Every structure is written in C-alpha cells, then in structure tokens.
Amino acid sequence: MAISTPQRILVTSALPYINGVKHLGNLAGSMLPADVYSRVMRLLGHDVLYICATDEHGTPAELAAADAGLTVSEYCDAMHIAQAEAGAAFKLTYDYFGRSSSESTQRLTQEFALALEANGFIEERISKQVYSVADGRYLPDRYVEGTCPNCAFEKARGDQCDSCGKLLDPIDLIDPYSAVSGSRDVEIRDTNHLYLKQSEMSGKLREWVESHRADWPTLTTSIAMKWLDEGLRDRSITRDLEWGIPVVDDDGNTRDGFDGKVFYVWFDAPIAYIGATQDWAAKTGGDWEPYWRTDKGADETRYVQFMGKDNVAFHTLSFPTTIKGSNQPWKLVDELKAFNWVTWYGGKFSTSQKRGVFMDQAIDIAPSDYWRWHLMANAPEGSDAAFTWEEFQASVNSDLANVLGNFVNRITSYCVKKFDGAIPAGGVKTDAEVWIEAELTERLPKLIAYYEAREFRKAMAETRAIWAAGNEYLTQAAPWTHYKTDVDQAAMGVRTGLNLVALFGIIAQPIIPDAAAKILEAMSIPEGNRTWNFGDAADLLDALPHGHIVSAPPVLFSKIEDEDITTWTERFGGGE
C-alpha cells in the first residue's frame, strides 16, 4: 500500500457555460468528478492544481443578458458569482475558478490566432449567414426558425427539424423568421471569417488519438475517431458578435474587415484553461509555466481533463489543433475522461417543463454530501444514467445513513457508554480481526487503483464495500457479547471498530467532505493525519493511541422520507 511517487497534476473540468446555474447533469459529468479526483490525488500526496472557469462568450450569453435587462458584461459578472457560489455550495475545491473573459485569456487567444496564421493554419473565407434586420444581428442556424421543407412543421430550427428530425440548412426554411424576436425581416448576407484548418492536422491528430486508445475511455476515442473518419473539416473560429474577444492584427489593432466580429466561443474557451492558470498564478504568486509549458517542466506534469461527451470533439480535435498548430511548447492533455449524460427519469432535463434539478435548488433540499455521493455512485460512465428520486433516496438512506452513519454511531456511542470514550487497550486477536485485516489489505489498494483509473462507480462501490465490512466485523467480533464475561476482549472489538471509524472517515473525504470532517473531528484526528498514506492493515487497525478520547458525533445523515420524495416530485417533476 505504498504511496506512488508524488507528481504534479493539472486537472481541468469543462467550463460551465455562463447562461445560468447548471443542472445536476453538468455537475455529475465534469465539475464533481474532477473535484473528487483532485481531492484523492491530493490525499495521495500529489501536487494538484484544479482549474475551472465560466465560459462567457457566444450568442446565448448576449441573449440571456438582454432578457435579464443587463449589459452582457453585467450579466456575466452576476452569473459568474452565482456559479462560483453554486460550486462552493457543492464543496468543489477549485484552486482557481476563472473566467474566459479575463484579459489573460483574451491575450492568449489573440496570440494563438496570430501564431496559427503565421504557420498557415488559419485562412480567411467568406460564408453565407442569416442576418436579422430587426434584431440587428447575425443569427446562428438554430436561432432561425421556419417551416420545414420536408414535413411542413412550422417551428423547424435552422439546423434541424424537431418534428421529422431532418437536418436542415437555414436557407432551406420556408418563411424563415428570427427565433430571437419573431421578425420575418431576415436576409442572407455574405460574411468573412477566419477558419482553422483542422483538415491539415488530421494525420497528426489521428496518430495522437490512436496513441491513447489504451488509456482513454472508449467513449473518448470513439468520438474523436468518428470525426476523423468522416474527414475533419476546417472550422470557422470567428463570429459576428459584439461580445467576445476582438480579432486583431500583429500590431494589436482590429484586423481589417473584422469590426463587429469576435472569436468563436469554442476557440477561446479551452484557451481559458491556460488563462485561468495564469490568473491563478497572478493571484497566488504561483508559477503557471510548469503546468503548461513543456520547456518549463510541463512534460513532467500529468494533465487530466473531465468533460461531458458533447465536449469531446473540441478537446480531442479543435483545441489540439490550436496547440499543435502554434508550434509552441504548449502542454497537451494526457488523460481525458468523458461522461455520458445524467437523464431525468430517462428523459431530458428541462427548465420549461419543470423537469430536473439545478445546483442551487438541489442544495436547498439536501446537503451537498448527499448529492456528491449519489451522483458519483451513479456516474454516467458506461452510458447515460437515469436520475430518479427513488434511487437518490435509496443511496442516501442505505449507503450513507445505514451503512456508514449507523456504523459510526453504533461503535462510538458504545465506546462512550462502556469505556468513557477512551480507546481501550487489551484483548487478543481473533478470526474477526484477521478477517478485517485481510479485507482492508485487499480493498484499499483496489480503491486507490479505481480512483487512479478514474472509474468512479467502481471506486464508490469499493468504498461502500469497505464501510459494509466494518459492520460485518462488528457482527463477528460482537464486543457487547464479550463485555459480559471478558471486558478486555470487548476492548479489542471496540478499539478495532473505532480505528475503522477513523479509516472510514479518511476514505470518505473526497466524496462526502462534510460528513468526513465530522467523523474525523469526533475521533480527534489531527489534520495532518488524514492523508491516504496507508500502511499495513494491522497498523491501521491499532493506529489511535490507547486512552485517546473520542466522542459520538451527532447523527451524520438524516434519512430521506417518502414524504420528501412526494414533495420533491411535485416541485421538480419525476416519473410520468
């Protein structure tokens, strides 16, 4: 159970988009697993930097700001704070939660574009785009609606008809109108944009993705290879918008013909990982280069990204094109963990239909530990995972309250009652102690291995199995039976049980930090003794000094009642 060599690890989770507090699916598929992983790696002694940021550019941000009656800048300021608060409420331990609108990201984005152009990876082209005269803006395809030429559905979007499913071009729509204002005063205009020549990078990208077949999840490589197999096309990296990063020339002036244009949000968003790291360094006095510059030590850094499956193409193809095409020593991702979706009873989360729970609402109705445990134990790793209130109730009541909470309570309160809360000495090792030692010897390394492989469901199952083994141990050791005839032998069971409580708190930290802190507090474990520096199981089971005083913590997890489920189903929706 020796600890691995300390390593510098950079962790990023996909940037949450600015237009509102995210729902549970976003949390479960990027921020939360990145947080759990970061916490585990820190506990294992690694040097971890966990970076995230709000993704603030693009059409939806402008429209949401207009709806709120704010300038885009004011709106983003407000929503950035709201998202930071939501993250804090879920105990996400970002080392820095930045913004893609920061100066550093702006500067980096412009520098990347200039380098790419100098290296021949950027080309200016003219395309046709729908312009809404009434709105005074160009409209992305899906913001144009009209009658579907295929099935005559009257509210078909410019990219796809929701009625017949056919892919469309906004130019094909009959009677097109702006989805923003409803105005029919729309026209097709020529507009010039910069294109990132991903096609020229496809050979290198394919080679790179192939080299990660063994260590990336199937989901990640299969999505990347799908795009490569279809033939990677060049992607436009600018948009006709006001809000965003201006396109400049070598002198820093607006590029000719790019007034009223900014970089496409997906071009600058991943660059914000770097920008936010620089902002972290500026704020803390840290050094960002060992994380990002391969000529400054980043070769020895392990870079791990977490994201939902919709982000994979951008992180395996576009952003790597930006990095590689710059011909500068930037760090590429080493390990990319992609998640499927959390669904709401098998369907989509929907704000308008009152289906689903958002982060701020979730915290209102249950402690963050409950959500963290449930979402990780049911992480959408192999396929989409359905969230249901019934499953949520079952995980919390069974895993947290009954298996862990009750274990802590039964042995600590017994110790307080019979041994005045002091870790008792005495007793001899029996089959029960041999059994639990063997369990830990087998399971703790497996637990760490699952975390290192970023197999979260399995890590949670292993955690639970370890907690459950504690209950089984107590049944075997039965100190309450021994107490009647042999107090020393009862002491053995109580002492071992209390050491298990401490261990269970230590392994619970990355998942349910609040409850873990309460447990470790009750056991009077100093902060410095809470790391995952596990020795022999026999030592772990007799680690607490004899005579050391512990207390019985208050109820760690109160149960979710059926009435709660009824109330929440009415408020947030549920099964049909």
Added chain:
RNA sequence: GGUGGGGUAGCUCAGCUGGUUAGAGCGCAGGACUCAUAAUCCUGAGGUCGAGAGUUCAAGUCUCUCUCCCACUACCA
C-alpha cells in the same frame, strides 16, 4: 440519412483480449443479533444477457440482419 454509445435480474448498473452453475447494490422473502439512525449480519428467490441467423469444441462476449433508446452530425455550447 450518416456515425458513435447503449439495450444484462422488479429498479440502477458491472461483466477485460469468447471458456466452469451470468455478478453487485437497491427492492423482496426467511433467519440471526440487540451495540446502533426498526439499524446491522447471514441465507434465499428472481435473468431463454433486445430479436433472428451465423462462426466455434465453447458466444452476454466475435460476424451479419433487424429492432428500440440516447448523443453527435461541424454557426447552441
């Protein structure tokens, strides 16, 4: 339409390069225990692995056809 992922016990999901009676948790039934948040521990019942065909000594696992769900399909992010 194309491509990718998925369809395994009532529910949520594991099952690596094909190999003994297909696993876990929840739920359910029976038993044990009484230290504990009516908690815990043990035992058990439950599956023709979406359908059909094929390859093989052997298929949940490989091939083909079909079917259902989800995602992506490049100007939503």
